[in-house]
Amino acid sequence: MEITEIRVFELEGAPREGVALYExxxxxxxPGEVSPYRQTFTEIVTDEGVSGLCPGGSAAVKxxxxxxxxxxxxxxxAIWEKLTTRPHSPTRNLSALSVxxxxxxxxxxxxxxxxxxxxxxxxxxDRVRAYAGMLGFDTDPDNxxxxxAEWVDKGFxxxxxxxxxxxxxxxxGLRHNVELVGxxxxxxxxxVDIMVDCILSNSSRNSVLYAIELAxxxxxxxxxxxxxxLNPDDFDAYEQLGQNCSIPLAFGExxxxxxxxAQAIDRSLVSVLQPELFVIGGMTELxxxxxxxxxxxxPMIPHANESCRHAMHxxxxxxxxxxxxxxxxxxxxxxxxYFYRDFYAPVDGYFNVPNGPGFGYEIDPxxxx
Numbered sequence: 049m050e051i052t053e054i055r056v057f058e059l060e061g062a063p064r065e066g067v068a069l070y071e072x073x074x075x076x077x078x079p080g081e082v083s084p085y086r087q088t089f090t091e092i093v094t095d096e097g098v099s100g101l102c103p104g105g106s107a108a109v110k111x112x113x114x115x116x117x118x119x120x121x122x123x124x125x126a127i128w129e130k131l132t133t134r135p136h137s138p139t140r141n142l143s144a145l146s147v148x149x150x151x152x153x154x155x156x157x158x159x160x161x162x163x164x165x166x167x168x169x170x171x172x173x174d175r176v177r178a179y180a181g182m183l184g185f186d187t188d189p190d191n192x193x194x195x196x197a198e199w200v201d202k203g204f205x206x207x208x209x210x211x212x213x214x215x216x217x218x219x220x221g222l223r224h225n226v227e228l229v230g231x232x233x234x235x236x237x238x239x240v241d242i243m244v245d246c247i248l249s250n251s252s253r254n255s256v257l258y259a260i261e262l263a264x265x266x267x268x269x270x271x272x273x274x275x276x277x278l279n280p281d282d283f284d285a286y287e288q289l290g291q292n293c294s295i296p297l298a299f300g301e302x303x304x305x306x307x308x309x310a311q312a313i314d315r316s317l318v319s320v321l322q323p324e325l326f327v328i329g330g331m332t333e334l335x336x337x338x339x340x341x342x343x344x345x346x347p348m349i350p351h352a353n354e355s356c357r358h359a360m361h362x363x364x365x366x367x368x369x370x371x372x373x374x375x376x377x378x379x380x381x382x383x384x385x386y387f388y389r390d391f392y393a394p395v396d397g398y399f400n401v402p403n404g405p406g407f408g409y410e411i412d413p414x415x416x417x
C-alpha cells in the first residue's frame with residue numbers, strides 16, 4: 049500500500065445552534081451570533097482506496113504532506129522520523145505534522161478494521177472520568193454557578209472554568225476571577241473537582257507576582273489544579289510560582305515535543321502535564337510522552353478540546369494512576385463534531401471505550417450544504 053494523495057478540503061454546514069453557541073465573544077462572533085459552520089479536513093489517500101481522515105488542514109499541511117507521497121502508511125515511525133529531521137526546524141511544521149500523523153493513525157485503523165485504541169494496545173479500563181470544560185459559557189459568577197449546577201446534574205464530578213481577566217484588568221479583574229471560582233464552589237459543594245484555566249485571558253501577560261497573588265486568593269476553594277497562569281515556556285517563572293503556591297499547577301497545551309516536556313519534568317515544575325495532540329506532533333509523539341510521564345509518575349491529562357476523540361483512544365490504554373481524567377470541552381465538541389455521523393460524548397460524566405475503525409468518525413454528507 050502506498051500513499052498517493054493528500055487532500056485538504058473545507059466543508060460548510062448549517063448555522064450552529066443550542067449548546068454549540070458561545071455566550072462570550074469567540075472567533076470574531078458576538079455572544080449568540082450565528083453564521084454558516086465551516087470546518088477544514090485533511091485526508092490521506094492510498095492506492096488501495098482506503099483513506100485516513102483528520103479534522104484540520106491548511107496550505108502548509110498540504111505542502112508538507114507531499115513528503116508522504118509514495119510512503120507505506122504502516123511505517124508511521126519512519127515517516128515521523130523523516131518529517132522531523134528535515135533541514136528546516138521541525139517545530140515550524142509540527143502543527144502540519146500533527147494533522148498528518150493523526151490521519152495516518154486513522155488510516156491504519158481502517159486498514160486493519162480496528163480502533164486506534166486497539167492499535168495502541170487495547171483498553172485497560174472500561175471508562176474514564178470526564179471533566180466538563182466550560183469554555184464559552186458566561187463567566188458572570190451567578191451565571192457560572194447556575195451552569196455548573198446544570199452539568200453536575202448531568203453526572204459530571206469535575207468542572208473547569210476559564211478566568212476572563214489577566215493582570216492588565218487590575219484589582220477589579222482579579223476580584224472578578226476570584227468571585228467566579230467562589231460562586232462555582234459554593235454552588236457545587238466540596239465533592240466536585242474544580243479546575244481553573246487562565247489561558248482565555250491571555251495569561252502570557254501575567255507576571256509572577258500576579259500569578260502568586262491569584263493562587264493565594266484561590267487556595268480556599270480547594271482547586272484540583274491551576275492551569276496556564278503564566279507564559280507557557282517561562283520555566284523559571286513556573287518554578288517561582290510553584291515555590292509560593294499550594295495549588296497543583298498544570299500546563300503544556302502549547303509546548304512542542306517530548307523533549308520540552310522532559311525539561312519540565314526534570315525541574316518538577318508542574319503536577320499535571322497537558323500536551324495537545326495537534327501541537328506536539330500527533331499520536332506517534334504523544335504515546336512516547338505518555339511513557340516518559342509515567343516513568344516519572346507525573347499525571348498526563350492531555351489538552352483535548354478539539355482533539356477529544358483522538359486523545360481518548362490513548363487514555364483508555366493508560367491506567368487511572370497515570371491519567372485519571374479526560375477533557376470534555378462542552379461547547380467546542382458541539383462544534384468540532386458537527387460533520388460526523390455520530391457524536392462521541394461522556395455518559396453520566398464518564399467516557400466509554402471509543403470505537404473504530406480508526407478514530408471512529410466519518411463525514412455525514414447530509415450535514416453538508
